[in-house]
Amino acid sequence: MPVVTEYIHLSTNGHAQVVDVTPDVTQTLNNLDIMSGIVTVSVIGSTAALTTCEYEPGLVEDISDIFDKLIPQANYHHDQTWHDGNGHSHLRSSLVGPSVTIPFSKQKLILGTWQQIIFIDFDNRARDRKIVLQFIGE
Amino acid sequence: MPVVTEYIHLSTNGHAQVVDVTPDVTQTLNNLDIMSGIVTVSVIGSTAALTTCEYEPGLVEDISDIFDKLIPQANYHHDQTWHDGNGHSHLRSSLVGPSVTIPFSKQKLILGTWQQIIFIDFDNRARDRKIVLQFIGE
Amino acid sequence: MPVVTEYIHLSTNGHAQVVDVTPDVTQTLNNLDIMSGIVTVSVIGSTAALTTCEYEPGLVEDISDIFDKLIPQANYHHDQTWHDGNGHSHLRSSLVGPSVTIPFSKQKLILGTWQQIIFIDFDNRARDRKIVLQFIGE
Numbered sequence: 001m002p003v004v005t006e007y008i009h010l011s012t013n014g015h016a017q018v019v020d021v022t023p024d025v026t027q028t029l030n031n032l033d034i035m036s037g038i039v040t041v042s043v044i045g046s047t048a049a050l051t052t053c054e055y056e057p058g059l060v061e062d063i064s065d066i067f068d069k070l071i072p073q074a075n076y077h078h079d080q081t082w083h084d085g086n087g088h089s090h091l092r093s094s095l096v097g098p099s100v101t102i103p104f105s106k107q108k109l110i111l112g113t114w115q116q117i118i119f120i121d122f123d124n125r126a127r128d129r130k131i132v133l134q135f136i137g138e
Numbered sequence: 139m140p141v142v143t144e145y146i147h148l149s150t151n152g153h154a155q156v157v158d159v160t161p162d163v164t165q166t167l168n169n170l171d172i173m174s175g176i177v178t179v180s181v182i183g184s185t186a187a188l189t190t191c192e193y194e195p196g197l198v199e200d201i202s203d204i205f206d207k208l209i210p211q212a213n214y215h216h217d218q219t220w221h222d223g224n225g226h227s228h229l230r231s232s233l234v235g236p237s238v239t240i241p242f243s244k245q246k247l248i249l250g251t252w253q254q255i256i257f258i259d260f261d262n263r264a265r266d267r268k269i270v271l272q273f274i275g276e
Numbered sequence: 277m278p279v280v281t282e283y284i285h286l287s288t289n290g291h292a293q294v295v296d297v298t299p300d301v302t303q304t305l306n307n308l309d310i311m312s313g314i315v316t317v318s319v320i321g322s323t324a325a326l327t328t329c330e331y332e333p334g335l336v337e338d339i340s341d342i343f344d345k346l347i348p349q350a351n352y353h354h355d356q357t358w359h360d361g362n363g364h365s366h367l368r369s370s371l372v373g374p375s376v377t378i379p380f381s382k383q384k385l386i387l388g389t390w391q392q393i394i395f396i397d398f399d400n401r402a403r404d405r406k407i408v409l410q411f412i413g414e
Contacts, residue, residue, distance in 0.1 A: 003312045003414050005381045036141045038178050038272055040314050040377050045388040046330045053232040054184045058215035059225065066209060066229050071342060077334035087335070091342050094329040094372075096232075098391070101178050101239050101377050103272035105143045110270050112183040115236070132386050134314055134379035136274060136412060138141050174279045176316050176410055191370040192322045196353035197363065204347060204367050234370075239316050239377050241410035243281045248408050250321040253374070274412060276279050 002138075004032055008131040012121040014047075014089075016064040020055040021131065022116045025102075026109060028133055035107050037137015042099035044130045047089040047123040049096035055116035063120065067092050073124070089122040096120065104137070140276075142170055146269040150259040152185075152227075154202040158193040159269065160254040163240075164247060166271055173245050175275015180237035182268045185227040185261040187234035193254040201258065205230050211262070227260040234258065242275070278414075280308055284407040288397040290323075290365075292340040296331040297407065298392045301378075302385060304409055311383050313413015318375035320406045323365040323399040325372035331392035339396065343368050349400070365398040372396065380413070 008024045025039060041050050053059055067088075076087025102117060103110045111117070121127055146162045163177060179188050191197055205226075214225025240255060241248045249255070259265055284300045301315060317326050329335055343364075352363025378393060379386045387393070397403055 005312060005379065005386075036143060038274060040379055042377075042379050042386065044386060044391070046328060046391040051232045052184060052236045053228055054216075056216070056219050058217070058219040059228055061215045062225055062229055063232065065215075070208065070346065077337045077341075078330075078332070079334070081332050081334040087338055090329055090335055091338055094327045094339065094394075097235060097373060097376065098328045099377055099379075100235065101180075101237055103143065103178055103180050103237075103270050105272075110143075110180065110182060110272075115182070115184040118232075132379050134381075134386075136314060174281060176412060189370045190322060190374045191366055192354075194354070194357050196355070196357040197366055199353045200363055200367055201370065203353075208346065235373060238373065239318075239375055241281065241316055241318050241375075241408050243410075248281075248318065248320060248410075253320070253322040256370075 002034060004135040006133040011128050014121050014123040014125050014127055016067055017121045018060045018063055019119045020116045021119050025117055025133060029104060029107060032135060034135055034137040036105045037135060038101050038103050040099050040101045040134040041117055042132045047086055047093050048121045048129060049093045049098060050100040050119055051096055052115050053118050054114040055118060086124045089124055092122040140172060142273040144271040149266050152259050152261040152263050152265055154205055155259045156198045156201055157257045158254045159257050163255055163271060167242060167245060170273060172273055172275040174243045175273060176239050176241050178237050178239045178272040179255055180270045185224055185231050186259045186267060187231045187236060188238040188257055189234055190253050191256050192252040193256060224262045227262055230260040278310060280411040282409040287404050290397050290399040290401050290403055292343055293397045294336045294339055295395045296392045297395050301393055301409060305380060305383060308411060310411055310413040312381045313411060314377050314379050316375050316377045316410040317393055318408045323362055323369050324397045324405060325369045325374060326376040326395055327372055328391050329394050330390040331394060362400045365400055368398040
């Protein structure tokens with residue numbers, strides 16, 4: 001059973017920007033010789049997160065709003081360490097989590113029709129991001 | 139090392155109903171020829187989530203209450219897209235996450251005595267659900 | 277492809293104590309004969325959680341503060357079942373999640389420089405903890 005490590009590179013503006021990475025994961029899977037297994041989609045860095053949602057403009061706006069409410073931009077102790085004002089970015093990312101694991105079968109991701117794999121960049125500035133796709137299967 | 143894909147089918151009333159799926163996962167594992175590995179329990183759809191908790195009636199009520207407080211039913215932008223009033227269901231599901239990965243050894247899930255795998259249906263109506271169990275191991 | 281099950285044992289004071297388990301996971305991986313794959317780091321028990329963050333004292337304090345705000349210690353229905361006053365510990369743990377899955381390649385965890393695997397003990401008392409490291413790879 002093979003393990004295959006692939007990467008996605010993307011640029012974001014931060015500030016809870018939501019990116020649908022499903023097309024990238026699907027295309028990468030299609031180019032592999034693995035039919036069935038799991039893919040762990042994991043961000044390198046501590047101010048962004050992975051989960052799933054229905055990717056549509058209204059919900060993307062709601063995601064930004066709800067995190068502004070739950071974990072607002074404010075003066076956190078973290079900012080006393082680095083003075084970069086992104087304490088809220090770290091806290092949001094730890095809460096959502098750095099990776100999501102999705103099963104696949106017959107070389108297709110097992111997701112709902114209105115369920116996409118999303119990358120949320122919670123940092124407070126533009127970032128170039130590297131996301132790992134770790135495929136394990138047979 | 140085999141990969142085995144199984145499914146659980148269940149019906150819920152939505153509204154943060156919590157279902158203990160541990161018996162289903164355990165029984166499925168017992169029927170397989172895999173002794174050691176991981177199982178990714180993953181919902182198909184974007185208005186439900188998987189995690190673990192101590193499954194007892196008090197905590198089940200607390201889970202419903204805390205999400206009413208954190209992400210209340212309200213008028214979200216998502217509702218302007220579909221008019222189905224379940225924006226909060228989506229947001230809660232993305233926050234908790236669509237899947238949970240549990241290790242097993244000697245054909246037994248490695249969980250605490252008071253730790254169950256729970257499915258939370260956050261939708262605002264009754265749903266028939268399909269949950270994937272992706273076993274990988276040896 | 278082998279599956280290897282290892283354990284970390286640690287003692288905490290609870291109350292959202294954050295422990296950086298990255299050195300333990302790294303050292304365990306270095307002693308194995310697996311070069312590439314994933315490790316699922318999973319707590320046994322329902323009052324603690326795993327995620328990643330930048331492990332520095334300011335953020336550790338922020339994590340404690342934000343959970344006091346989001347899910348405060350209070351009188352939950354769970355406390356009517358066990359009378360141990362840790363309803364908030366359970367709710368926080370279910371929200372963050374019991375496990376985190378991290379990819380590795382060339383026998384190195386794929387994490388950012390300022391991204392550590394953290395164990396958060398949300399219980400309201402000192403605990404001895406057992407954490408599973410389930411490695412799958414080749």
